[in-house]
Amino acid sequence: MRDVYVIGAGITKFGELWERSFRDIGIEAGIKAINDAGISGADIDALYIGNMSAGAFINQEHVASLIADYVGLAQTSHIPAIRVEAAGASGAVAFREAFLSIASGMHDVVVVGGAEKMTDIGDEMANAITAMAIDQEWETVFGATYASLHAMMARAHMERYGTSREQLAMVSVINHRHGALNPNAQFQREISVETVLKSGYVAEPLRVFDMCPLSDGAAALVLASEVVAKKHGNAVKIMGIGQSSDTISLHDRKDITTMDASVHAAKRAYEMAGIKPEDVDVAEVYDSSTISEIIAIEDLGFFEKGKGGKAAEDEKIALGGDIPVNTSGGLKARGHPIGATGVAQIVEIVQQLRGEAGKRQVNGAEIGLAHAIGGTGGTAVVSILGVKE
Amino acid sequence: MNMPRFWREIQGRYNLIGSRCGNCGEYFFPKRDICPKCHRKSVGKMETVKFSGRGRIISYSIVHDPHPEYKDMRPYIMAIIELEEGPRLTAQVVDCSPEEVKTGMEVEATFRKLAEDGKEGVIFYGYKFRPLRK
Numbered sequence: 001m002r003d004v005y006v007i008g009a010g011i012t013k014f015g016e017l018w019e020r021s022f023r024d025i026g027i028e029a030g031i032k033a034i035n036d037a038g039i040s041g042a043d044i045d046a047l048y049i050g051n052m053s054a055g056a057f058i059n060q061e062h063v064a065s066l067i068a069d070y071v072g073l074a075q076t077s078h079i080p081a082i083r084v085e086a087a088g089a090s091g092a093v094a095f096r097e098a099f100l101s102i103a104s105g106m107h108d109v110v111v112v113g114g115a116e117k118m119t120d121i122g123d124e125m126a127n128a129i130t131a132m133a134i135d136q137e138w139e140t141v142f143g144a145t146y147a148s149l150h151a152m153m154a155r156a157h158m159e160r161y162g163t164s165r166e167q168l169a170m171v172s173v174i175n176h177r178h179g180a181l182n183p184n185a186q187f188q189r190e191i192s193v194e195t196v197l198k199s200g201y202v203a204e205p206l207r208v209f210d211m212c213p214l215s216d217g218a219a220a221l222v223l224a225s226e227v228v229a230k231k232h233g234n235a236v237k238i239m240g241i242g243q244s245s246d247t248i249s250l251h252d253r254k255d256i257t258t259m260d261a262s263v264h265a266a267k268r269a270y271e272m273a274g275i276k277p278e279d280v281d282v283a284e285v286y287d288s289s290t291i292s293e294i295i296a297i298e299d300l301g302f303f304e305k306g307k308g309g310k311a312a313e314d315e316k317i318a319l320g321g322d323i324p325v326n327t328s329g330g331l332k333a334r335g336h337p338i339g340a341t342g343v344a345q346i347v348e349i350v351q352q353l354r355g356e357a358g359k360r361q362v363n364g365a366e367i368g369l370a371h372a373i374g375g376t377g378g379t380a381v382v383s384i385l386g387v388k389e
Numbered sequence: 390m391n392m393p394r395f396w397r398e399i400q401g402r403y404n405l406i407g408s409r410c411g412n413c414g415e416y417f418f419p420k421r422d423i424c425p426k427c428h429r430k431s432v433g434k435m436e437t438v439k440f441s442g443r444g445r446i447i448s449y450s451i452v453h454d455p456h457p458e459y460k461d462m463r464p465y466i467m468a469i470i471e472l473e474e475g476p477r478l479t480a481q482v483v484d485c486s487p488e489e490v491k492t493g494m495e496v497e498a499t500f501r502k503l504a505e506d507g508k509e510g511v512i513f514y515g516y517k518f519r520p521l522r523k
Contacts (some may be wrong), residue, residue: 086476142516144467204453250479
């Protein structure tokens, strides 16, 4: 298997981008990544697009063809363009597929994009589409919402480990603090624990400020083989990558205070990279809710199971802490255009490892990790990147 | 959604019909054609079973912001319930106030209207759970 590097990264502003279309943002991210890599269209061998539900959000399927067309690569080089769907992990799975296409020797330069346009429709419909990532026949039909399933995980974690409501709120507080330092974040304002605890209930014990927003946005990366990357001064190596599955329904998992898919994906990624959790300098994890970040930092081995809430309370996951998590603001503050998220997380890690993260820079970061989830944990992808030789 | 989709799901949703693996004896809800533990050894050996409907609450949430079809019921209790035969499922808990519901509470299945697909659409029915009547 050949080594694979990231040689370019680009991202749009995330938020409610009413003046911009799906193709506008997809192309902006792609052009930024290509410019950053210093390559031209003729160098690109393939395009992978992470997208959850363009058909439902904007009535448009076949989006890989659409993006290939509007980045100007369909009529000239006729490159293969592939859309990948795995709910919230769509972008991360697209990244892994692109990695495999270079590692296998099939391609040398591949662009990975992630994009979602969620605000062309109303919130109710957007939430219903988001819930398509959970089991429609055996969860949603009985009245379950995405938030209510996270709420059940939160209650179980609170009852078993003593995780407090305030500790959950701290996850949101820290992510907003980080988002305030990110010019591309959807929310760039700090909040307090009281802001979270005074917001309305979505599904008890979770409140509005425990949940990530609906967002528009796109992100893109250029991946390259070692031969190409060596000519490039700013390459970041993909050290390890692991993907795992679990039951689509939350209720079929024997323990809802952990996501086995994360545990297994992390194990595969750490083994491939030859590192341990304590070697990670900066991480982007999947905080679609505050509880999902607490579960993630435990499952990834940063903290012992049950100690994630305390880690948030002690700000160990904040900038300046033991392991800064979600320096971008995470899904909560940077925003969560579903298909874009897995790619956006890696854009943040690449910027951190190159020392280009501005006010949110983790000094001396050499190894970074990105963790994405589909649904309530039916898919997980863990990617480890590094600049250490 | 169209009628055939509802018809297909009626057995499980109305009658709590699931499967038991003839190879290892494990119970599953809803029905499965392959046992995740026995894989190929279970093919052709999955038996159809009806569950008792008794179980206990593993975790729960009070839903305040439901999907549109469920708005009339809010706030309502959603729970993960472990049936006494072993499988778990997601269902509403009714005949019980948000203040009364507890993790570990014993419950039993009851047949109810779940929701309707708009004013002119299909009305769908299925199980909800209520505190066990002893």
